[in-house]
Amino acid sequence: MKLQTQITIAFTTLLVIIMSVVSVMIYSLILDVLIQNEREQLQEKGDLIKQFLWSEVSVNNLAQLIGDDSLQLFLYDQNTDNVMLSTLPKELIDYWLENYDVSDEDQRLWKAGNERYVVSIIPIYPNLLDQQLILVTPLDDLQEVQRNFFNRLIFIFLIGIGIISVLSHFLTKRLVTPLTKLKYQLKKIEKRKFDDLERVHASGEMKEVEQSVYDMANELSRYIQSQHHFFQNASHELKTPLMTIQGYAEGIRDGVFEDEASDRGLDVIVAEISRLKKIINEMILLAKLDSEENIYDEENVPVANLIHSTIDRALPLANEKQVRLTYYIDTDANIAVDKEKLLQAMMNVVSNGIRHANGKVIIRAFQENKSLKITVADDGKGIDEALMPKLFQRFMKGKSGETGLGLAISRAIVERSNGTITAGRSELGGALFTITFKSE
Missing domain, CATH: 3.30.565.10 (Histidine kinase-like ATPase, C-terminal domain)
Incomplete structure (x- = not known):
């Protein structure tokens, strides 16, 4: 798999994970916000109802006055344990009165079977009468709003992920393209085609890498040329004394050099052998300095x-x-x-x-x-x-x-x-x- 594809997949996967975590958090937060908002609305309706509660207005007329036909509430007197006013089934109210404390205003949700309700408890006359006005809203209604909102949010997230993935693809391509070109230049270095090297346009750290590769290629080219010169010069330096030694040795063997000439020839042979020995020792030292670590004792x-x-x-x-x-x-x-x-x-x-x-x-x-x-x-x-x-x-x-x-x-x-x-x-x-x- 190409590096560009790997980076794009990795980035997109990371983005999906982050979006998923954010979506879960937002999904839960939406419901909390909706519940809080619904309780505030119920509180406002309850405050309005308190103004008309002791007048000659019926519950149906009261619902019309506040503009909500689906108003669900009941008025409970703790002293007489009596439900004074209700728009809810009696069985449901009896269940709540049995399982919940209607004087606790901090309650947010009540259950009844598999259903849950948002609750707002409003004292009618605080510190005077133990009468509470309880307004409720089915949580299913809010969850439907939550789902609709969340679906739209997911749709927006998907569009965002798509756009960001496309952008990341092009940005990654811009990043990887110099690497791809650099790979081809490294292939040329591998084949020692130093004269065919081309500069790669890049920026930032990639430019530094490209410059390092280019400098390495130049140094390698110089090194290879120096090695060629080394072998050429080494063969010449070794060949010259060897030819001298061979010439004098053959001359002495064949009787061409006799007496003093033979002695001079032997002196030349000894001198050339010493020179050869020195060259070879120095070549061995250079090779050791280049390759062996334990030759150097600090x-x-x-x-x-x-x-x-x-x-x-x-x-x-x-x-x-x-x-x-x-x-x-x-x-x-x-x-x-x-x-x-x-x-x-x-x-x-x-x-x-x-x-x-x-x-x-x-x-x-x-x-x-x-x-x-x-x-x-x-x-x-x-x-x-x-x-x-x-x-x-x-x-x-x-x-x-x-x-x-x-x-x-x-x-x-x-x-x-x-x-x-x-x-x-x-x-x-x-x-x-x-x-x-x-x-x-």
Whole structure:
């Protein structure tokens, strides 16, 4: 069953239930109102009758005077236990006098067999004589009025339910139509037809859902493209050293390389194998960072401790490249991270800066806008603008890059640490890497 039909049925069912409850309440309330209204009318007639009761007017003439031929009443004297005036059968009056207290003015209904009567008891001379004028009206007459009124009310309710159901159908259709269109767009995403995606016009929360789906499709498209580039670049990066190893190995086996040439060939083979091993290890680490949860062990690490450990590891490379390594720590904050993993990410960034610097690399740690920031700046040539959007992708490397996986690993580690890493141009003229963590 379609969602539109389900919503319409659910809404209509809820409406019918509410209308049914309201109808039952109104049905009961109508009778109460009619009884109260009838008692008030009987009271008015009784007050009028009291003015003529002791005159020379007969009961029939009295009924004509008040304009009601169906007037049902009797006058009862409690002192003499005598019915002085009556338009009702004697058996009926005797039954009531036997079973009801005629002095109780608060009574609303009397019964006689299967019939009920609305009652109004009016003292003739309060506090003087125990004489009561009792006027009655059969409840069946009021119930007939109740049924007629209720039937009309039900008819109006049915018309209202029909109109509201039609309106709910069109309103639901307006709500569900964007969902239906969105479903077709999701089918295109499922089939990876990203170029055929169309925007769906919607409003409110549905617009937010549509925007999320569209952003997801773009991200998925970028991810699939990056995977294609990854496999292409990975095959190239692995193929090059393998071909070198194969060439030297076959040359040594066939006697093409002898003596010093053979030794140089073996040195190249060992170097290429080491490079291959490093690439494979970094690829395995990236795969684990993307898929395994238990690879990341968090602990509270002082930022100063992290910076000092990075400096200790990077100093030999800086001395080799004759680069001055400077650091400034303006915070004593702690961060919940895997220290070894984040240290590896820092080393990738810092060593990248050392390789590209002319003579200076500066590391800073400070608080800014409720965030902890670690920056690594160098005075080299900076990052090529064309390379900037793809800088953190796998196997993207500059002229002096090694495997092209270092910055990709750094980004994966930083993001697993609930942080972000960005690249730009530093005040020194070279590259600026900024790692940001939200402070608690």
